[in-house]
Amino acid sequence: MAELNSTGRVVGIDLGTTNSLVAYMEGNAPVVIPGVDGSNLVPSVVALDPIPEGGGRPTVTVGNSARKSLIQTPERVIYSVKRLMGRGLEEIQSELKMFPFRLADDVEAGEVPRIQLGELKFTPPEISAYILRQLKRNAERFFGAPVTQAVITVPAYFNDAQRQATKDAGRMAGLEVLRLVNEPTAAALAYGLDRAKEGTIAVYDFGGGTFDISILKLRDGIFEVQSTNGDTHLGGDDIDNLLLAIALDEIHAEHGVDLRGHPGAVQALRRAAIEAKIALSSEQAAHFDIELPNGDRYQREIPRGVFELLIEPILERTAGPCKRALADAGLTPEQIDEVVLVGGSTRIPAVRQLVDDLFHLAARGKKPHTELNPDEVVALGAAVQADILAGASKSTEEMLLLDVTPLSLGIEALGGAVARIIQRNSTIPASATEHFTTGVDGQTNVAIHVVQGERELAADCRSLARFDLKGIPPMSAGLPRIEVKFLIDADGILKVTAREQRSGQAAKIEVKPTYGLTDEQVESMILDSFDHAEEDFAKRLLIEARNEAETILAAVERAPLSPAWQQLTQDEKAAIAAASGHLAALKQTEDAPAIRAATLVLDQATRRFAELMMEAAVSTAIRGKTMSDAGDELDEAVTAPHAMAPAEFK
């Protein structure tokens, strides 16, 4: 199984605010892998089951089953956790005003905030890890094999801390994250796969919690991002919250009931608001009809016109980023050949109208692309990128994605101004080299503050990291020459290295991220590392047993095509048929030892057949060829003995 780590499947994961999906490349086309319930979408909802009787750690559930707990036990459920990823305490506090969950009481400044869920506390990456683990399990169930490598998508406008938090979540879920891909770019990959497109496209990605716009140039299979912009605080959630707030106010005013203290009732109302929003994409009006705790009914009709007026300020916030992205790419709306719509919120007719206005589409006889399901297109693109990285497929070998960093990288200069060292929209990987020196004789440390953002003052930008260049040899002030190399990698994550040039010493640096988990913390949060180890092992055994069963069953199926088959007696054939029927039936059960036993029985039953085939191979060898040459020449039917060799149970 070890070799699977380097040759196994790489899956593509869309870790969304509202829903998450996992997809893979089946031949030439990306396909979404359904969950046990048959649904392609796994709601990004995580719930903590009640503590089992007799104590112990409660089970965590994910997806549709977790969503069911939203109304009964809202204090044990968390959703939209993507909005909290990589954020500091203050930002989370302001974000949480819109949501029913709360921070743990003992959160300290400077550490990654934890969210209280029932009696336990989790950091946002841990919650995301549970979602990722569910997707990983869905894929493993689908393939009947372990999945250890993935491409995960992130909003293009995610900063360094948000990207790092996503990678941490992957590691906690037992996934090696081969690449973080920007969501709009992934969508472009999914659209660009089936046709050799040339030209300039804009991807307008309005999802559950984030908005992105990316402008790409397509040429000879190269997808070169020109510019990207967005808002990581803007999505369908905001529309839901707006409708919810209006309903709560009206209920308070008209019925004298303040539901804000009743999380279960708020969740029921939120669900009604979401249903109304969805209905208004196809209907001219939607209805609220909710029974209140005092027995009253809150009934309300929302015509589409009113809804559109209400949400206009939210939608208008997507216009600014689109204009800035065009300006940064040096393009006019007329120079955009195609517009691709991504994300569930682009189903809203008013959003489509806005896009049409922004890019002058109707006037040019064009329509935005919506052929691929906007909920699935990002996951499909992630699968395409996974296939590119796996590097073994004809359909993607000519494709290459060149993405950019969404935000400028700078260092705080004297007086608090920002000296920009890598401009936004630079193709990544990108690097910059800066030189630093000391201000005092004998100084051995230099402190550096790295920020990300477009504002002039460091205090207004996002603080990424502070670090000390240590171990500078004592010299007169201004004499040391420390070269610091900043490198933004292909995931959009910063790496820093430093070297003192006069003494040739590599200055020691400890980069302390302003937000985020340390390596040790991530390590300690790896799911299942300890308490679920047994369950994991059992599952792995089952997967392996099923794989072996499948291999031998496939070989038996091909056996009648071989000349050696005719040499078997009727009894031998009957014994093989019985043993393979038994194994085929058992294979679907969870009973790994029974599957293995049945595999051994079938192996025994086919032993003489294997020997007969081996003789045929040897007689080929006698005609002057080595065994291995002979093996190379054998056609598929004759390779059967290899598959039927005794199964190795390690």
Add this chain to the structure above:
Amino acid sequence: MLKVLDTAVPVACWSCSIGHNDVTLFCPHCSKIQPPPGGDYFSVFGLKPHLQLDLPALEAEFHRLSRKLHPDRFARALDNEKQWSLADTALLNDAYRTLKDPLRRTEYLLKLLGAEIGPGHDGKEDKTARTPADLLEEVFELNMQLEEMRMARRMGEEDPALQAALSEAKAKFTGLLEAVDWDLRSEWKLWDEGDEPARLAVQKRMVALLDRRRYLSNLVRDVTETLGS
């Protein structure tokens, strides 16, 4: 970063051990990726330093090299190959970003040749640019107008006459900016085709033109911001 390659020291390929010149991204013998070479940005594209670049050819070469070097091509390679793919691609991207832009390219070449030029088109603020002598009077007046305009804005007043004067100034300075760009282009040709003494003179003039350009572009930006706010 701006080290000019002066010696081609042969280094042994990490994979096949055969020595090769160190300005190569791939071993000429076994084709394996190599650590970032020591040359300048031009050499990444196999070019000698020059200023009149064939941009479509540069882009085609950028794409060709990206296909070979990008970390996506090394997702399952050895750890050292992954590291070099990352470093080499960063170098390629930095080089392409610098060379495709006419101003960055000119500044880069001048810095490569040891010229001291102010921080400019890499986004760093330049507070020290001196006013060109021929513009002193106009700039003085413009700054007065800008201050008046900001005052008026703060008081919530509109001053159409001032607005018109500023728009006119903006057009004038934008025109001057274009003239500088035109002059720079003719200097490129002189540099590319000139001999050593001729080049030295061109370099001096280009440094002065870049200073003037930076000053003008800051001015135009100030006017645009004040008019637009």
